[in-house]
Amino acid sequence: MNHPVTPELKAATWTGVGVPRPHESAELHVLGQATYTDDIPELHGTLHAALGLSSKAHARLASLDLDAVRSAPGVVAVYTVSDIPGTNDCGPIIHDDPILADGIVQYVGQPIFIVVADSHTNARRAAKRGVVNYEELPAILTPQQAKAAKSYVLPPMQLLRGDAQAAFEKAPHKVKGQLYVGGQEQFYLEGQIAYAIPKEGKALLVQCSTQHPSEMQHVVAHALGLHSHHVQVECRRMGGGFGGKESQSALWAASAAIAAARTGKPVKLRADRDDDMMVTGKRHCFYYEYEVGYDAEGRIVAAKVDMTSRAGFSADLSGPVATRAVCHFDNTYYLSDVEIHAACGKTNTQSNTAFRGFGGPQGAIAIEYIIDEIARNLGRDPLDIRRLNFYGKIERNQTPYGQVIVDNVIHELVAELEQTSEYRERRAAVAAYNASSPVLKRGLALTPVKFGIAFNVTHLNQAGALVHVYVDGSVLVNHGGTEMGQGINTKVLQVVAHELGLDLERVRITATDTSKVANTSATAASTGADLNGKAAQDAARQIRERLAEFAVRTLGGEISDVRFYGNEVHVNGQSVPFESLVQKAYLARVQLWSDGYYATPNLHWDPKTMNGHPFSYYAYGAAVSEVVVDTLTGEWKLLRADALYDAGQSLNPAIDIGQVEGAFIQGMGWLTTEQLWWNPAGKLMTHAPSTYKIPAISDCPEDFRVRLFQNRNVEDSIHRSKAVGEPPLLLPFSVFFAIRDAISAVGGHRVNPPLNAPATSEEILRAIAAVEAAA
Incomplete structure (x- = not known):
C-alpha cells in the first residue's frame, strides 16, 4: 500500500547530513582540475627560490663563501640570516627555531641561505655551489643518547596517581622491559610549497600549502617586521598534510616571503622531495622503559613508564606531543596507580613535529605492548586480559589525569567486533595452522582504541x-x-x-x-x-x-x-x-x-599537575588483523583486517569509512615498513621513495572490512558526530601485535618476542632469533 508523501514526512526525512556524499572536489581531483599551490598561474616576473642546506649535524659556521652561488646561471640574489629584516624564528611555541642558521648548524639539512633565480632548476643547482667551512661539534642523534646526556628541549614532565612504586612492590607478578618505536615521515603527495606575492604598501599575499594559515601569517609578519594585517595567507587545498604542514610550513612560507620582500618580485619556493624530507620534522620516535605489576588474573595494579622522544634540535610541538602521549598511555584501560615520565630529547636531527595522532599513538602502543606481555606470561588470550582491564561504566572510570569517562562504549564495540570478525574461531584456526607449519606462522590480534578529542591547549579549541x-x-x-x-x-x-x-x-x-x-x-x-x-x-x-x-x-x-x-x-x-x-x-x-x-565548552587543563578535563569526548574503535610470517626471510603479509570505528552519528559515512581505511594503512606503514635511518654522521639516509618504504596497494589486505559502530555522541558535537582524523591510526596496532603473535608461535608462545617498531623484515628476524634462543 502506497502512503502519500505528506509535507510532514518530507520534512522529517529530508537531510543534508548523515548520508554518504562524494568529496566536494572529487570530480576536480579525477579530472586533474583541482588547483594546488603549484598550479596557481605564475605572475609575470615570478622568481624561484631554493635553500642551501647544512651537511653537518652539529657545527659552528667558520666561514661561508657564496660567490659561486651568486655567479651561477640565472641567479638573481642570495640571502643569509643578516638579510632577514625582522625576527629570525619560525618556532610555533618557543622561539628556538631559526629560519636560517645563525652561526651554528644543528642538523644535516638545516637551511643556511636562500637562493633566488629565474627558474626552479637554476635555483636548486646554484644552492649546491655554496662553500661552507665547519667547526664540528659533538652530536646527539638518538633518544637514548639524549636521555643519557640529559639533553632536553623542555623540562621533563610527569603524571602521578596513587603510589605506583608501593603498588608495584606488592604486586604478585611483575613485568619489566624496554621498547623502541620509530618515527614516520608524513610523505604528503604535495610537498612543501609557498608562493609569496608583494602587494602595495608593504603588504604580501602568501599562497601556501599549510594546515595553519594564521600561524604562517604570524611568522611571515615577524620575519619581515610587519603587522599581521600586512600579510594575507591563502590555502585552497593541500595534497595531504598529516601534521607535517601544521608548524613546519612556516620555514618555507617565511623564506619565500623574505625573498619576495627583498626582491620586490613574486617568489615561489617549492621543495624537492629529497630536500623536503631532509629539512622537515617527522613523527617523534619514542624510547620506553617500563615496570608493571599485575595480579594472577592479569589485572594491572601498578604501572610505571618512562618515555623519551627524539624531539630534534628545537622544541617545535614536542611539548604538546609528549603531553598527549602521557594522556593516552592508558588507552582503554583503568590504571589505579601510575607513574608516567615523559621527556623531549634534544638531538641533532630534524625538529620533529605534528603527525596524525600527535603523540597519542606513541603513548597507547606502550600499554598495549605491556598487556600483550602479561597475556603471554599467563598463557591467556590477550583479548581476555584487555577486556579485564577495560575502563568500567560506573566504577574504574577515571583517567590518570582526572577526567571521568562518561561515554564509554568499548565493551559493546569490542564484543560486536569479536563476533563479526569470528575472532575465537579464527584463533583456533591459527593455532591449528601453526601446529602443522614449521616455516610459515600465522598471527592474530585484536586491539582497542580510546582517543581524546580536543587540542590539549585549551584556547586553540x-x-x-x-x-x-x-x-x-x-x-x-x-x-x-x-x-x-x-x-x-x-x-x-x-x-x-x-x-x-x-x-x-x-x-x-x-x-x-x-x-x-x-x-x-x-x-x-x-x-x-x-x-x-x-x-x-x-x-x-x-x-x-x-x-x-x-x-x-x-x-x-x-x-x-x-x-x-x-x-x-x-x-x-x-x-x-x-x-x-x-x-x-x-x-x-x-x-x-x-x-x-x-x-568547545567544559575544557580545562593544569600543565603543572597534568590534571584536568582536556578532552571534549572520546572516540573508540577496535581492529582484528591476521598475518602470515615467513620465519626464514622475515617477510609477512596482512591476510585480513576487520575494523570497527565509533564515528558517533556520522556526518558522512562514505568519507568517514575512507578516513578509517587510510588511517589504518598509514598506521600500518609506521609500525612495519617505514623506517627512518640516520647514519653515524647524522645524515638521514631514508630521504626519498627509493629508500623509504610507504605501503603500496600490494601491502593492503585482500580482505579489508571496515564498518562504523552505531552510536551517538553524548556531547553536543556537530550533529552528535565524532572525529575521524587521528583515532583510527591506532587501529593497526592489531597488525603489529599479530606479527608479534606469529613470531611468538615459533617458541610455542612461551617467550615474549622483543619486537620493536617498525617491524621490518630485519627486525622480525632478530625477534625470531631471540625467541629461538630463549625457547
Missing part, C-alpha cells in the same frame, strides 16, 4: 566562519579549517546546506583565507569538522532565523512552525522557493550574511 546568501539563493561559505583531502569542506558544506534546507549544489566553499576568518587554529587534533562545522552552523542558523522571522511577517504563522527543506521554506501552509524568499528579504533589507563562532 575555537573557530570562526562566514556564510553569505546571495540574492539568487546561492550560498558561499568560508571557514578557518583547511582542506587536505580529509573532507572538511564537504562536511561543512553539508552542515550549512542542512541548516538552510538546500541541496549541496547550492552551497560553495572558498579557500581558507586569513583576511576572511582571523586568528584561526590549525586544522589538527581531529577537531577540524567539530570546530568549523559548529561555527558554520552558527552563522547559517542566524541567517535562517532572520529569514524565518521575515517569512512569518509576510506570510503569517508562527516562527516555531517554519521549516527549511527541499530548497523551499514552508510556513503557514505555504511552500516558497528559498531563492524567492531571499530576494524579497533583500528588498526588505534583511541581513543575508553572518559570521559564526564556536568554542
